[in-house]
Amino acid sequence: MSAVAEPSEVTPPAIQVLICLHPTFDMIDFSGPLDVLFHARHDPKVPGGEAFKITWASATEYTSSAQGAVIRRQIDYEDAQADIEDYDVLVVLGGPVDGPMDELIKADEEPIPLIRAFAELQQKDPSKERTILSICTGSLFLAKAGVLQGLAATTHPDFFTRLELLCQQAASTGDLAQTDVMEERYVVNNARFDLGDDEDENPFIFRKRPDGRRKSNARKGSNAWREGRRRASMVRRASMRLGGLRLITSGGVTAGIDATLYLVAAMVSHEAAIECARILQYEWRKGVTVDGIDV
Numbered sequence: 001m002s003a004v005a006e007p008s009e010v011t012p013p014a015i016q017v018l019i020c021l022h023p024t025f026d027m028i029d030f031s032g033p034l035d036v037l038f039h040a041r042h043d044p045k046v047p048g049g050e051a052f053k054i055t056w057a058s059a060t061e062y063t064s065s066a067q068g069a070v071i072r073r074q075i076d077y078e079d080a081q082a083d084i085e086d087y088d089v090l091v092v093l094g095g096p097v098d099g100p101m102d103e104l105i106k107a108d109e110e111p112i113p114l115i116r117a118f119a120e121l122q123q124k125d126p127s128k129e130r131t132i133l134s135i136c137t138g139s140l141f142l143a144k145a146g147v148l149q150g151l152a153a154t155t156h157p158d159f160f161t162r163l164e165l166l167c168q169q170a171a172s173t174g175d176l177a178q179t180d181v182m183e184e185r186y187v188v189n190n191a192r193f194d195l196g197d198d199e200d201e202n203p204f205i206f207r208k209r210p211d212g213r214r215k216s217n218a219r220k221g222s223n224a225w226r227e228g229r230r231r232a233s234m235v236r237r238a239s240m241r242l243g244g245l246r247l248i249t250s251g252g253v254t255a256g257i258d259a260t261l262y263l264v265a266a267m268v269s270h271e272a273a274i275e276c277a278r279i280l281q282y283e284w285r286k287g288v289t290v291d292g293i294d295v
Helices: 027-039 077-082 100-107 112-124 136-145 157-173 224-231 234-239 255-267 270-280
Strands: 015-020 052-058 062-064 070-072 089-092 131-134 186-189 246-250
Touching (some): 015 027, 136 246, 246 255
Parallel strands (some): 131 246
């Protein structure tokens, strides 16, 4: 008779991730986060145990990146909308703003409706931990969807003004709440925190900034996938914007890799994120957290 595993030995279920493709998406915006999530493990010392299961959606069967690489979709947006409750993380890619991406924003087409639906789902059911992660100019889709109101965000430095204008437009038709556009590698809203006893050993707190700008109030990401429901106050989460939806926006291109490493640290463990960075031979440059639930 085989031994029954103790609860602590049971591998947590894979975190379901949906990546939103669109014409002329940036290839690194797709491949960078994809590779990080692919290598993430619940326990880096144990073979198998993949932390994330990744699916990508597109409006067409084949989607060309800005660089000319063609990706075949796994599902279409109709199926993504129908199965939206199955996903824990929504990843929104950026790309060149002029051309097809600009047309999608003006026409309010996918992935914008999917972003709204995912955010609305969290507001209706804040008991589940959900995350939206935008890469580079993907934050422009979030701005158009109206999910950045009253929060902080970043994007590629060349498009700070465009992001601010889209957020202002969303605010004028919403509750007038403005968006704080920040110059950071990535910006996290509605994080789950594990403050710890020694802030000097906390990997998400930064006391010195070479440019002399304000000190970050970032905190250490907890293993929220397993502990978030126990630690977070449901009442507090429900009262926060977007029902406590974790919302992460990143700066240009490789900043999306940094933001994805944060996501791994927050939802799996800091050790898992460090191991992903080691495998990729990548130096993780951290961003900031502007608000959190466990405070």
